[in-house]
């Protein structure tokens with residue numbers, strides 16, 4: 001086995017994030033006392049799921065593979081309800097558990113299924129996308145999308161461990177690899193500017209999942225997330241910084257009917273957040289510009305159609321950070337100095353959008 005990095009996450013339920021190659025053998029040990037484990041996965045991860053099922057069986061645990069629709073199509077309450085039916089048919093009890101094998105969509109769904117079944121059973125995300133490893137699998141936010149908006153139904157339900165098996169990235173499509181790097185760059189702006197230096201110095205190395213640079217970026221981003229959620233699982237304060245760029249990003253996803261990659265929407269949203277902070281007089285011009293250049297260097301989108309603004313503004317009003325009719329944005333007062341912009345007026349929001357709008 002390749003060298004394994006163990007990153008602790010603290011809080012009301014502590015656990016470790018394991019980063020390394022070929023980690024499937026470690027999964028059964030995370031679930032002592034389980035007799036049945038559901039393996040939620042989408043079709044692209046069937047082979048890995050079967051291999052994990054064999055490891056569980058060898059450890060005396062009965063695997064229940066449950067195939068769900070891929071990507072955001074699986075992150076729906078109807079799909080969760082089908083999963084609960086399957087757990088019921090198989091007689092899952094409180095000692096049994098759920099594993100999500102896949103990207104962030106599957107692990108968000110799996111965590112939500114686990115959070116609600118019998119009011120909460122153990123779960124483990126086996127993250128197979130870069131975005132899942134650096135973000136979605138860590139921190140215990142679980143949930144599904146609804147017609148009203150992104151992730152509006154869900155629960156905080158920390159896993160008992162997180163598996164980031166770097167070997168799985170070998171088959172991840174390049175567009176999804178880049179999408180994950182958008183969240184990594186986000187972490188660079190809010191907490192760890194070394195991430196930005198690494199990406200800017202060698203963007204080609206950042207998108208090579210087998211290289212040392214990518215591994216360093218992955219581990220740095222996980223540490224940023226682990227540090228934040230350890231102190232604020234339920235987002236009553238500091239955790240909001242992880243939502244940098246997400247007010248616009250989630251609006252784009254909704255307008256696109258959840259067919260855009262989350263990480264691509266985050267890339268546009270982060271550029272927008274930089275522009276907003278600059279226009280609000282909180283961020284200098286060169287740091288704001290750096291948002292666009294870092295995302296563009298990774299081949300990520302940095303703009304969105306101008307005429308979508310009315311729909312985007314309406315979608316942003318259901319952002320979870322809003323309070324009543326007052327929108328709240330995560331902005332920067334400088335590199336690694338996140339803060340909240342309270343109740344910006346529509347004119348300021350629109351002026352910032354003009355900086356990312358494509359005619």
Ligand SMILES: NC(=O)c1ccc[n+]([C@@H]2O[C@H](COP(=O)([O-])OP(=O)(O)OC[C@H]3O[C@@H](n4cnc5c(N)ncnc54)[C@H](O)[C@@H]3O)[C@@H](O)[C@H]2O)c1
Pocket residue numbers: 042044045070071072075102103104105106108128129130131132135136137138139140141142151168169170171172173176179180261262263
């Ligand atoms: N819970 C959180 O804190 C949190 C944080 C960030 C993002 N998210 C959520 O995560 C989701 C985005 O995650 P994502 O970018 O992983 O997208 P995704 O889960 O849709 O995966 C993207 C695509 O890659 C495929 N894939 C995944 N791993 C693969 C592999 N190893 N080989 C081949 N194909 C593979 C998937 O099947 C899918 O087609 C969004 O729903 C977002 O809201 C949640």
Ligand SMILES: O=C(O)C(=O)C[C@@H](O)[C@H](O)[C@H](O)COP(=O)(O)O
Pocket residue numbers: 135139141150151183235239240242243244246320
């Ligand atoms: O973990 C968090 O907290 C985040 O905000 C991380 C985000 O990257 C992630 O997309 C998260 O799912 C967004 O949370 P939401 O509460 O705005 O749905």
Ligand SMILES: [Zn+2]
Pocket residue numbers: 135183246262266
């Ligand atoms: Zn995100």
